Amino acid sequence: MSQVLDTMAGKIETASTNGSTVKPNAFPMNGKKATRFGFGEGLVTLGEKYDNIVVLGGDITGSVMTSYFQEKFPDRFFSAGIMEASATLFATGLALSGKVPFFASYGAFAACRNTDMIRISMCYNDANVKIGGGHAGISVGPDGATHQVLEEIAITRVLPNMTLLVPCDFNETKKATIAAGEFVGPVYIRFGRVDVPSFTTEDTPFEIGKAQVFREGGDIAICACGPMVWEALVAADELAKEGIDARVINVSTIKPLDTTTILAAAKECGAIVTAEEHQITAGLGGTIAEYLVKEYPVPMEFVGVKDTFGGSGDPDELMKLFGLTSGDIVIAARKALSRKK
Amino acid sequence: MSQVLDTMAGKIETASTNGSTVKPNAFPMNGKKATRFGFGEGLVTLGEKYDNIVVLGGDITGSVMTSYFQEKFPDRFFSAGIMEASATLFATGLALSGKVPFFASYGAFAACRNTDMIRISMCYNDANVKIGGGHAGISVGPDGATHQVLEEIAITRVLPNMTLLVPCDFNETKKATIAAGEFVGPVYIRFGRVDVPSFTTEDTPFEIGKAQVFREGGDIAICACGPMVWEALVAADELAKEGIDARVINVSTIKPLDTTTILAAAKECGAIVTAEEHQITAGLGGTIAEYLVKEYPVPMEFVGVKDTFGGSGDPDELMKLFGLTSGDIVIAARKALSRKK
């Protein structure tokens, strides 16, 4: 891990997605940028590298940033209007013809409108299709519940042959997108709409299937995905003030799960908190719980949306209201610690 | 529980879904009947009782037994052809007009083809829609993987406002269907194609949200749903021969989970095996693991399909091949026991 941490030197800024001011330990915040821009840039990099990367548009290309690819490679961009179910089928046909197709829309439609297509055409075919699911989580903001998808981690990870990526910031999302394009098999990548802290660098290693310890610690492990990783780092600093040494793990690949890193965390820390911008049902927390009860059960607490739909509001207001801040992670960590034997 | 067990007197037959011969303890097998027939009969009972129960057909009415209702109440049955996504929307419109609509198809299409509709129209509206998902699990047999849905427990339970029922045999499926019709809110009921042992009686209590201890035992708890409950009872008898006293719990309501019964099982037995005809990812096992790691972590083993698609074959062959027999539960129980502290 030191290899990772070494890459993290740099000036310390202050802020969090929720405006509180903190000093994250090894990961200084380097401005804010929405993860969707990483997806858009990653597609362009792939397009420059390979001539068989193709992209299907879903009439929200400017929101999920497939517009970048469209501008650079108009001949390999195909507008599919508003038909997410069939776009998934077109992508399958392209993949079965040797192309590497990406289709992106809001996760609410890129994972739910086409679930049968993902299951049977994409995954049962083991077709080399990549789906980008944007506008993930409550932080979508004022558009409200219909657009705030909080269920797709469960919906995609249950499918055989699927690889599920939930990168933590702009840089990692770009790397994850490129890695997805160079990986053979069905992949779903989850990213968000609003600007969130950028804290990994271009040199931070990324590997599909590998979770990363972003902060060492032996009292408790916080396993997070997406922008909640930043909240976890902020929470770890808060906990440090109380003398609690929290390990922070970036679980950017949810399927397949990096069981080695998770098992080590359970054994060495003895308690785990998971943090995700998703329902606490069947998401990252469930993924880790399912593994640990079979290998090494430890007390866990889940930070996430508590089985309710979202609503309109400012992203920061909503993250607070639905219990998705560093403060919520701190409280969960204290609770998990108190349950440690 | 004794109340439940008392109702179980009766002659002892022998057999299991996999042909092995055994003597289940409190629950004699009373012939075999597919759970889908319970769904069909339950609909008729509801239709006789209430004039606003309506049914939408999905061109497989003879397979999911909505044909029973169609024959008795042709004026309240509406053929919707092959459009599972929109049928879910029609049902929502009916529910928002004060009707109690049931729509049934194969689970592969009743939970996956319409996931966005279930999420936004049915659940976000909190519409009083009931969906019956048939042909659940690998036991569908020769039709093969596309029709053997193993993912819908995950897909439906992650949705807010949803109630998820997976009854264990014919009698319970009939009761669950009637209960669903008399329950206000979105409900998904899972049932199967092939004949499976009938072992509960007309008097066996059923209540949405209540798990039932079908066999007392203090060494280990086997939590199962659907026809796997019978396999669990058979496994318990096998384990008894080894002096292992297994509690068998019928988790016929997966959402909301009966946490009281599950917590008691964890505390009193100290180890749990889950058994479901579903992916071991995010299903019944995940539901219980997610709850227990937060309350009372114990060693668990999952019996289910191991993250692969199914295939053609005879139901019994497939149940063996994919590890869904009483024998698989016995092995899992031994393993979980060996991990008990």
Place this chain on the structure above:
Amino acid sequence: MASFNFHIYPLETGFHGSTRPTAPADLVEAYGYNGFTPFSNSADNTDDYIASAAKEIRRDIIRSLVLAKSGHSGGPLGISDVMATLYLGGVMRYDAANPWKAERDRFVLSAGHMAPVLYSTLANSGFFPKAELLTLRKLNSRLQGHPGRDMGLPGIETSTGSLGQGLGIGVGMALADKHVSKNDHRVYVITGDGELQEGEIWESAMFASHWKLDNLCVLVDRNHCQIDGRTNDVMEVDPVQDKWAAFGFHTIFIDGHNISEIRAAFKEAAATKGKPTCIIAQTYMGHPISFMNDDYRWHGKPPNPEQAEKALAELV
């Protein structure tokens, strides 16, 4: 035989926390929202009366969007003449004071992103105080970014926002009215033209004609615009009218900004028996605001304060 009775309206499960957002008092004052008397809904209302209502509906759309700082301007402004006619021209039968009254026609905005025009129309028709329009898209507002039934706002028959779903819900309502309750209620559904790219539209259309739902009237907002551009560039939906006809609908093509054409079309729809009707209304996105008119880039943008001022100045 008894009915299984259950509570349908209104839900208020969508509130998280306790307080609702409040409208800025100075603006409520400035816009004269407190003294406001709702427009009447009558077949006797003149086209001019409806046109003036449409203008007020548009003003309130601008006022709510500029405060919300996000949301959709183009579609709502373009469909305002249709909405004014539907709610105030004696087309829809409803009781604004008793919005969930069993005896009512139903309206479903399948293109949920056009919520601002629905809210503005409902407020101007007396369903709720206009001041509430100024809470659009705010935390715990009953005016969600997309219609949310879980907020219990009077007049919101169903949540929408995922394109292609509202029509099927409306079809289910029409089925309940015609073949189960067997009453004479009518159901009106508005869809976008880009929305027609969703297959559920055609599933629902096929079902509606199979079941001869002549109590259903679909109106397509044919503005030739969607998010990524002109509809024929993004995904050609023409020949729209042939498609609906081939799916068993009686079809009518009209100028969606001509009140009398709109009224006549709704009359013709109500008089058409044995099949559902689809009205294709040619409109212009953002109409009539000079700097928005027919420009797809206004699909999902709110006006900034300067633009709002200019727009309101054009709406006097």
Place this chain on the structure above:
Amino acid sequence: MASFNFHIYPLETGFHGSTRPTAPADLVEAYGYNGFTPFSNSADNTDDYIASAAKEIRRDIIRSLVLAKSGHSGGPLGISDVMATLYLGGVMRYDAANPWKAERDRFVLSAGHMAPVLYSTLANSGFFPKAELLTLRKLNSRLQGHPGRDMGLPGIETSTGSLGQGLGIGVGMALADKHVSKNDHRVYVITGDGELQEGEIWESAMFASHWKLDNLCVLVDRNHCQIDGRTNDVMEVDPVQDKWAAFGFHTIFIDGHNISEIRAAFKEAAATKGKPTCIIAQTYMGHPISFMNDDYRWHGKPPNPEQAEKALAELV
């Protein structure tokens, strides 16, 4: 610029366990499967040659279904004349000995439940030994109840079985050929008529015409039957031809049991530029078996041994 290369064909991940099912030797013997020489695929083949092939395809459908004890008889028998023409009339370009060869036309059976006719046609065209037809629907057979790409059976381009999905996959293939690889390959897709009730059919149709995929030929098996009954009772899909025309397709209506009409239609499709073609083939479910013909109850039933014997007797 380089391509990102990855392995596409064949997958064999669907095997669970190790052994494949074997065909009963006595039947392989009785049916003369070992000595069998596949039919040839040529535009020069006479209609009689193709008709005789269709008859053999039907015989093998019956033989495989009676052993499987489950599966679909009606659709496969009804579409056999079309399949024989497609594979043996010089319409599709393929190399049965080298099934995954890049230079090939593609076939997608969108109505996946009709798998028995696909398997029978492929075996009779030389893609794999006919004996394997007798393992239909058995554990670990390459002949799954619905086509499974995970079994690597030569000629199976994609898994299908969920109605409405195969067409979109074929459209994606046609897009890859016409606008990415820019080759002259053609894609053929067969859908059922009940299948047209799935909205993805119309999404895919809209996309195919928007992108002018004239290398795509869809054939609708218009047998007026689906599981629950006659298509017009279950869910009216007429006017089918108007629907496809309104969705931008060149349409041709033919007698699906007339080899020369089928050939002419495929020729016309190949000659049609600028738009995809949809051939609506009027067929009879279960044709020509006397006790199955035009009877929807044969949609999903296999013949029992007596019925199989009778059927085979009618196919000499």
